Amino acid sequence: MAEALKLFLPLDSVAVSLGANEVAGALLAEAAQRNVDIQLTRTGSRGMHWLEPLLEVERDGERLGFGPLEESDVGGLLDSLLDSKAKHAKSIGLAEEVPFFKNQTRLIFARCGVTDPLCLDDYAAHGGLAGLDAAIKKQGADICEEILASGLRGRGGAGFPAGIKWKTVAQAESDQKYIVCNADEGDSGTFADRMIMEGDPYLLIEGMAIAGLAVGATKGYIYLRSEYPIAANILNDAIAKAETAGLLGDNVRGSGKAFHLQVFIGAGAYICGEETSLLESLEGKRGEVRAKPPLPALEGLFGKPTLVHNVITLCSVPVILEKEAEFYRDFGMGKSTGTMPFQIAGNVKHGGLYETAFGVTLGELVETIGGGARTGKPVRAVQIGGPLGAYLPPSLFHLPMDYEAMLAKGAGVGHGGIVIFDESVDLLEQARYAFEFCVEESCGKCTPCRIGSVRGVEVIDRIRGRIDHDDNLVVLDDLCELMVDGSLCAMGGMTPIPVQSALKYFPEDFGLRPAKQAAE
Amino acid sequence: MKIAEIINPYVGETGGLITALQAVQAAQGFLPPETEAVAAEAFNLTKAEVKGVISFYADFHREPQGEIVVRLCAAEACQAAGGRDLAAAVEKKFALKSGETSASGDLTLEPVYCLGLCSAAPAALVGDKLVGRADAQRIEDAVARHAKERA
Known part of the structure; x- marks a missing residue:
């Protein structure tokens, strides 16, 4: 009897949203009808989302890709696979040779799309657990030093040096410490956390376990948003298997x-992505932000020292322990070390996840890698780093993705999400939405955010209606300054960033004369 | 199952009040009015504190929702890919405004702020089914399929 046909199809939410489960059902049915023996493995996604659902077929140890597949393609595809000479119309050749995939530097997403997310043997066979095993041989303080030396910065948005946080928690005296993973990935344009949790959950578990050993925490929580049910199921299954295997416990x-x-x-609640709000919520309360200090590193969950990190930060940890700080630090530029999974989204031709070292330019990501707008119209603006991120014009596409370079232009890398807009975008409307979103999602604790956002919507409406136009622009400026200076957390404090960048780079949408070319 | 029986296992758990409320909603479809008093008693909180938690989170509903809930992503990545036009088309198709439930109780339309499908925008969640690269037709089809499965 011939060997079973080895097939791989993502279980990732994007693939599922585009029909992957229907394709999987059709594969089983059509194969049975043809009396063909298949072995179907559901994997994470490789991140080439315009090709999803992307089916891979193993041939001579290599994987041929076919996508984007529809249910109705499946019968014909199986027939062409059985006839070795036939080439299917949806063949993309070897999946790993697609330039979008091949040109990446995958330190975090190395296994995502390749392995069975819940198979621990698969995980170990592809380099998993090497970081944890290295960490076990070290003292906690030495692990913290390694993280500090790697230059790893928090990937949730703030970019704070991770090693300093680790040391603070490690040095705090307490009968109980916690590791909390912030998986409340609410920023539009970001999905790296979701993808890695769905596609390689043991990586997050390993990263958290290492953090626990390093700082002396025996308990960890993953705070996951309810919009990610597939990730929830996979994480729960992975944790159960990890306990059985003695990886946790x-x-x-x-x-x-x-x-x-x-x-x-x-x-x-979007606000629960803010770390103190998240901790309140994890205690079962309203997710209202806490004033800082005290820092969560000293007084976090239930008042105990708590290391709070984003998913991708924790997923960067195993490779640092496995290959050491120097290896990791050599990727990137300046103070932005290592790799970042950039997420290319919105109106884009080749949307998906692209992991590469810091220093790649915005233009490369948008135009070369992303292929520009899906509508084929010119790209007019991109928003980087979620709803609290800046809108930037193509004249700034030469900027490298680097924390400091972005900051110099009033922008930020954030969580690495890039949302592309074509020329049909109205930046005044986007500025209004920034305030509207803040009205919707403000926790209400501080006035600049709770009331300022409502006033912001009103001021924008008056600017749009040309009611005391110039005066209202002054009011807008004043309001933004107040929100930046007076808000308790980044929600109110950063809402002015999309507003003011829209005004600065796209003044014509606000009834002003066009800006001179914004570059330098 | 009585509400107290659903809630009690979560007392003492980390963040147990939220998880308990989620469990009640999963069982009942919404949070019936007596939930506040029962949860307050179980967790040794005031009714106001429980109400405060319920009203804070978008997931909690104090009224029954439609048989099928259609959630359209209203965030930036979906706006960039025609999400506003899609929302208008879907509102027209079902003769409902976002946030409303049809008089028959068949369908609720509501916004959601990001489903993490931003590379396949615009996105929607119809019942428990994710729809990427959504258009009005695909959403209508998903609603019809959902109705058929429940029938």
């Missing part, structure tokens, strides 16, 4: 140290 891989992990599902 009272004696992590024979280290003699305990680390327990649990998933907590949020209840639909």
